[in-house]
Amino acid sequence: MAGVYDADSHIAEPEAMWQKLDPEFHPRRPVIVSVPPDTLYGKADHMWLIDGRIFPRMAGRGSSPLVTPVSQTFVREMPDVPERDMTDLPKRLKQMDLLGTERQIVFPTLFLTYLTDDVPMEVALCQAYNRHLAEVCAQSGDRIDWTLVPPLRDIEASVRELKIGAERGAKGVFFRGIEKDLMLDDPYFFPVYEEAQALNLTICIHQGSGAPALNSLVDVRRSHTFTHGRIPPVVAFRNLVANKIPELFPRLRWGFIETGASWVPFALHNLKSLGHEPAQWGPKLMEKYNMWISYEVTEDLPYLVKYIGEDRIVMGTDYGHHGRAGIIADPSAQLHMVKTVRERGYPGRLADKLLIDNPRALFGLS
Numbered sequence: 001m002a003g004v005y006d007a008d009s010h011i012a013e014p015e016a017m018w019q020k021l022d023p024e025f026h027p028r029r030p031v032i033v034s035v036p037p038d039t040l041y042g043k044a045d046h047m048w049l050i051d052g053r054i055f056p057r058m059a060g061r062g063s064s065p066l067v068t069p070v071s072q073t074f075v076r077e078m079p080d081v082p083e084r085d086m087t088d089l090p091k092r093l094k095q096m097d098l099l100g101t102e103r104q105i106v107f108p109t110l111f112l113t114y115l116t117d118d119v120p121m122e123v124a125l126c127q128a129y130n131r132h133l134a135e136v137c138a139q140s141g142d143r144i145d146w147t148l149v150p151p152l153r154d155i156e157a158s159v160r161e162l163k164i165g166a167e168r169g170a171k172g173v174f175f176r177g178i179e180k181d182l183m184l185d186d187p188y189f190f191p192v193y194e195e196a197q198a199l200n201l202t203i204c205i206h207q208g209s210g211a212p213a214l215n216s217l218v219d220v221r222r223s224h225t226f227t228h229g230r231i232p233p234v235v236a237f238r239n240l241v242a243n244k245i246p247e248l249f250p251r252l253r254w255g256f257i258e259t260g261a262s263w264v265p266f267a268l269h270n271l272k273s274l275g276h277e278p279a280q281w282g283p284k285l286m287e288k289y290n291m292w293i294s295y296e297v298t299e300d301l302p303y304l305v306k307y308i309g310e311d312r313i314v315m316g317t318d319y320g321h322h323g324r325a326g327i328i329a330d331p332s333a334q335l336h337m338v339k340t341v342r343e344r345g346y347p348g349r350l351a352d353k354l355l356i357d358n359p360r361a362l363f364g365l366s
Contacts, residue, residue, distance in 0.1 A: 003352075004338055005359035006096070006104035008206075008258050008294060008316020011133065012068040012075070013110045014085040020128040028121060030110075032069050043074035050115055050125075063220045064209055064229075067321055068109045084320045086136050093143060099317060100338035105145040105171055105363060106133065107257065109320065112208035112229070114180065114215060119153045126151040130161055134168035145363065147172035147204050152179050155191050162195045171363040172202040172255070176210030177232025185239040190248070197252040200364050205233050206257045207332075224331075233259045237291075238267050246289035254291045255362045258318060258332045261293045261304045268307060283309025292362040295354065296332060297340045310350055314359040315341070 018029040030048040035041055040059045046069050047054035056066035070081045082088030083095050086106075096104060108129060116122050126149045133146040148165035150158035150173055162173060173196050175184060182188055184205065196203055209215045209228040218228045233256050240246060246254065268281040286292070286309055295301065295313045304313070315337055322333040334340070341351050349357075360366045 002102060003356040003360075004101045004103070005356060005363075005365070006099075006101040006317050006319065006337075007255070007314040007359040007362065008318050008332070009104040009106050010067075010084075010109050010318065010320030011086050011106050011136075012066075012070050012081075012084040012320060013108065013129070014070070014087055016087070017128055017132040020131040022124045022127065025121060025124040030125075032071055034071075037073065043077075044072050046071040046073075048110065051118065051121065053115075055110060055113060055115065059219070059221060061219055062212075062216045063218070064113045064215070064225070065220055066109055066112065078323075089136065089139055089144075093140065095319070096143065099319070099335055101317065103143050103145065104317075104319065105147060105359075106137065106320075107147055107174060107204070107206055108149055111149045111174065112176070112206070114210050114212050119151070123151040123154050123157045126157075126161060130165055130168075130170075134165070134170070138169060145169070145171040147174045148201075149174045150192060152189070152192070155188065158192050159195045162192065162199055162201060166199040166201060170201060171365075172204040175203060175205045175236075176208035177205055177234070177236040178211040178214065180211060181213065183239045184236040185243045185245050193245075193249045193252055197249045202253040202255055202363050204255045204257050205236050205259075207233055207259055230259065234263045234267055237264075238270060241267075241271055241285065241289065246291070250290075252290060253362060253364065254289065255314065256291070256293045257314075258316065259294055260299060260332070261295045261308060261313065262299050264293055264304065265307050282307050283312065286312040292358060297334050297337060301346075305350075310353050311358060311361075313354055314362055315354050316359075 021029050030050045032046055033049045034046045037045055044056055044058040048069060057063045058065060067075050070085050083092040086092055130148045137144045137146045148161055148170040150161050152158055207229045214228045271281055292312050292314050293308050295315055317335050317337050318333040322335050341354055
């Protein structure tokens with residue numbers, strides 16, 4: 001366990017989080033509603049109601065699966081709800097011990113999807129989330145880190161959240177691969193990147209459905225999260241590299257989290273069409289641009305190392321989005337991560353790099 005850093009875990013946002021909401025927005029706070037068990041929503045029968053919209057929504061166009069609220073029947077049937085919503089921190093730490101992880105970083109669940117067009121409401125929701133996470137993680141004895149959620153429709157408010165978050169122990173800044181109608185290479189986001197660089201915060205591009213126009217095309221019963229959740233980070237990588245955005249922020253670290261890594265050769269092949277030498281589009285690129293890519297244990301690691309490099313691959317359990325017997329988990333859930341990597345007998349220090357060195361470097365801990 002010593003030194004192992006879990007680069008991807010989650011909180012299933014609890015009701016208590018919204019007590020941190022600015023009093024002005026208390027009448028509009030997220031509340032839990034329920035539907036009968038015999039509807040098309042099945043065991044995803046409890047939802048957050050936010051300004052007349054429900055999250056999660058398990059059927060129809062624009063739908064998305066989430067493990068929050070934890071009162072959903074399919075979540076409530078699991079034995080580890082207090083660990084998922086972080087209302088029982090000692091139990092969560094005990095689970096980390098069992099998984100062989102010394103430290104983990106937490107990402108949101110509800111904010112994986114696009115919540116509101118109302119900018120002040122978005123600011124209030126993000127502030128409540130960030131205040132809650134800062135308080136909870138501060139009680140973990142430096143074992144649980146967190147990424148802040150910036151209200152990206154308000155850049156000035158986002159910069160303020162970065163400053164407050166850094167003071168309160170945040171290690172990263174949460175982004176989805178497309179944010180509303182903007183790609184991540186858009187100059188609109190440059191003030192956030194500049195502030196993150198100054199504060200030693202990592203830009204974490206996590207899979208998530210942040211583009212309403214794209215989300216509206218998808219019914220999760222047929223496409224799951226592939227189209228609107230897992231493809232956008234690939235687009236972000238391509239555009240950031242193609243437009244040389246990391247060169248504008250040379251000390252800024254970029255992590256692609258819960259994305260898998262098998263798309264990297266494809267993206268690099270596409271980038272070759274820009275006329276660059278192939279040798280520039282592998283590990284040298286990752287090092288030059290300060291990028292790290294998440295890896296899942298079912299992928300072909302020796303093949304991917306050729307394109308990414310041993311020092312630029314990180315791993316996460318996706319704890320909080322895991323399942324149990326008879327329950328479907330997120331495709332990226334890999335609670336057996338540490339055991340699997342240790343048993344494979346990788347040459348040299350590769351296992352330690354994946355589990356210890358690389359994630360700590362990504363989040364500025366090395």
